Amino acid sequence: xxxxxxxxxxxxxxxxxxxxxxxxxxxxxxxxxxxxxxxxxxxxxxxxxxxxxxxxxxxxxxxxxxxxxxxxxxxxxxxxxxxxxxxxxxxxxxxxxxxxxxxxxxxxxxxxxxxxxxxxxxxxxxxxxxxxxxxxxxxxxxxxxxxxxxxxxxxxxxxxxxxxxxxxxxxxxxxxxxxxxxxxxxxxxxxxxxxxxxxxxxxxxxxxxxxxxxxxxxxxxxxxxxxxxxxxxxxxxxxxxxxxxxxxxxxxxxxxxxxxxxxxxxxxxxxxxxxxxxxxxxxxxxxxxxxxxxxxx
Numbered sequence: 185x186x187x188x189x190x191x192x193x194x195x196x197x198x199x200x201x202x203x204x205x206x207x208x209x210x211x212x213x214x215x216x217x218x219x220x221x222x223x224x225x226x227x228x229x230x231x232x233x234x235x236x237x238x239x240x241x242x243x244x245x246x247x248x249x250x251x252x253x254x255x256x257x258x259x260x261x262x263x264x265x266x267x268x269x270x271x272x273x274x275x276x277x278x279x280x281x282x283x284x285x286x287x288x289x290x291x292x293x294x295x296x297x298x299x300x301x302x303x304x305x306x307x308x309x310x311x312x313x314x315x316x317x318x319x320x321x322x323x324x325x326x327x328x329x330x331x332x333x334x335x336x337x338x339x340x341x342x343x344x345x346x347x348x349x350x351x352x353x354x355x356x357x358x359x360x361x362x363x364x365x366x367x368x369x370x371x372x373x374x375x376x377x378x379x380x381x382x383x384x385x386x387x388x389x390x391x392x393x394x395x396x397x398x399x400x401x402x403x404x405x406x407x408x409x410x411x412x413x414x415x416x417x418x419x420x421x422x423x424x425x426x427x428x429x430x431x432x433x434x435x436x437x438x439x440x441x442x443x444x445x446x447x448x449x450x451x452x453x454x455x456x457x458x459x460x461x462x463x464x465x466x467x468x469x470x471x472x473x474x475x476x477x478x479x480x481x
Contacts, residue, residue, distance in 0.1 A: 228415065228448045228449045229263070229264070229449065229476075230260070230262075230263075230268065230352075230355075230449060230450040231260075231411055231412075231447075231449040231450060231451055231473065232260060232261040232262065232263075232473070232474040232475065232476045233259075233260055233411075233451060233471055233472060233473050233474055234257070234258065234259040234260075234471070234472045234474060235256075235257075235258050235405075235451070235468055235470065235471045235472075236255060236256070236257055236258075236405075236468070236469045236470040236471075237255065237256040237258070237455060237466035237467065237468055237469065238254075238255055238466065238467050238469045239252065239253060239254035239255060239256065239274075239276060239464050239465070239466050240252065240253055240464070240465050240467075241253070241462065241463075241464060241465075242456065242463040242464060242465040243462065243463040244461070244462045244463075245460070245461050245462060246461055247280075247281035248280065248281070248461040248462055249278055249279065249280060249461070249462040250279045250280060250281055250283075251278075251279040252276065252277065252278050252279070252462065252464055253276070253277050254274060254275050254276035254277055255274070255275055256272070256273070256274045256466060257272070257273045257274075258270070258271075258272050259271040259272070259474075260450070261474055261476070262295075262298075262476075263298070263476055263477065263478075263479060264298040264479065265298070265479035265480065266298075266477070266479075267295055267296055267297045267298050267302075268295070268296050268298065268352045269293070269294070269295050270292075270293065270294045270295075270296075270351075270352075271292075271293050272290075272291070272292045272293070273289075273290065273291045273292075274288075274289075274290045275287070275288070275289050275290075276288045286311065286312060287311070287312050288309070288310070288311055288312075289309070289310045290307070290308070290309050290310075291307070291308045292305065292306065292307040292308070293305070293306050294306070294351070294376070296350050296351065296352045296353070300325070300349060300350055300352070300353035300356075301324070301325040301326075302322070302323070302324050302325070303322065303323040303324075303350040303351075303374075303376070304321075304322045304323075305319070305320070305321060305322075305375070305376035306318070306319070306320045307319040307320075307376060307377065317337065318336045318337065319334070319336055319337060319376055319377070319378075319379065319380040320334070320335040320336040320380075321333055321334040321335060321336075321376060321380050323344070323350065323374060323376075325346075328346050329343055329346060330343060330344040330345070330346060330348055330374075331343055331344075332344060332374070332380070332381075334380045334381075336380075337379055337380065340380075340381070342381065344372075344374055344383060345372060345383075347372055348372045348373065348374050348383065349371055349372065349373055349374075350373075350374060350375065351373065351375050354371055354373050354386070355446075355450055357369065357371060358388055358390070358420060358422075358446065359446065359448055359450070361388070361390060362390045362393070362418045362420075362446070362448075363448070366390060367389065367390050367391075368387070368388070368389060368390070369387075369388040369390065370385070370386065370387055370388070371386050371388070372384070372385055372386070372427065373386050373424075382426070382427075382428075383427040383428070384424045384425060384426065384427055384439070385424075385425040385426075385427050386422055386423065386424055386425070387422070387423045387425070387438075388420060388421070388422045388423075389420070389421045389422075390418050390419075390420055391418055391419035391420070392418075392419075393416050393417070393418055394416065394417045394418065394419070394445065395416060396412075396413060396414040396415050396416060396417075397414075400445070400453070400454065402454070402467075404453055404454070404467050404468040404469070405468045405469055405470050405471045406447075406451065406453045406468055406471060409471055409473070411449070411451075411471075411473050412447055412449070412451060412471075415447045415448050415449060416447070416448050417445045417446055417447045417448070417453075418445065418446050419443070419444075419445055420443065420444055420445070420446045420452075421441060421442070421443040422441065422442055422443075423438040423440075423441040424438055424439050424440055424441065424442075425438050425439065426439050437460065438460075440457060440458060440459045440460070441457075441458045442455065442456060442457045442458065443455075443456040443458075444456065451471070453468050454467070454468075455467075455468075
């Protein structure tokens with residue numbers, strides 16, 4: 185049971201970066217390279233903000249986890265001229281069926297070029313009182329190829345399929361697809377998580393738009409925010425599949441899936457993270473809007 189408990193906790197930590205980026209901020213896949221795809225620009229710019237999400241256990245399947253609690257602090261800033269910076273921290277506590285408790289602390293910072301051509305990332309993960317593990321690297325798109333150069337956990341250079349997108353570009357494309365009335369979106373996503381070599385196939389399902397004047401059933405900090413209360417939002421579910429994994433049956437189970445309501449300015453509420461054997465809910469407890477520097481002429 186201890187092995188299962190630690191495995192579950194590791195999954196929460198390993199995939200928190202991808203989940204938070206997509207949930208707090210994905211042109212429908214046309215088979216074109218990302219650089220050649222239609223523009224995903226939207227009429228509403230991304231909102232620079234800092235948000236706090238309170239985490240709790242929503243459902244447990246089996247005895248892997250008895251309880252879960254934690255908090256995400258997410259800060260997003262930048263613009264189309266200077267690129268987008270994300271600072272993120274998640275502290276989580278998981279309790280297993282043997283009354284074992286695992287504490288995890290994940291900190292990350294990343295920067296992504298507004299055109300999705302460059303992505304820099306640093307991630308540090310600590311489990312209980314153990315030594316932290318780190319991932320540090322940069323991915324660059326040039327000449328139809330994406331080259332990733334890792335400094336940590338080990339020096340390594342490798343290439344990605346040219347159609348792969350980075351996290352902020354993923355959010356852009358989800359919003360663009362939603363505005364076009366699309367209900368399904370498939371993307372290959374790289375975010376630097378795990379050991380820095382993981383690539384995900386993602387399947388996004390987009391629901392019907394929710395007008396700004398329709399209040400959510402469970403109010404949170406977004407309900408009273410002047411920057412959000414008049415904006416359209418969409419119910420979104422994104423399933424993440426390990427691109428390197430193979431299934432003998434031809435059907436692959438997602439590593440995890442997340443659901444949320446995505447505003448047209450990139451902010452999301454009502455986060456639900458499904459890790460197969462347990463589900464964690466993230467309620468927005470606070471949001472602060474930050475100033476954005478205007479682009480220079």
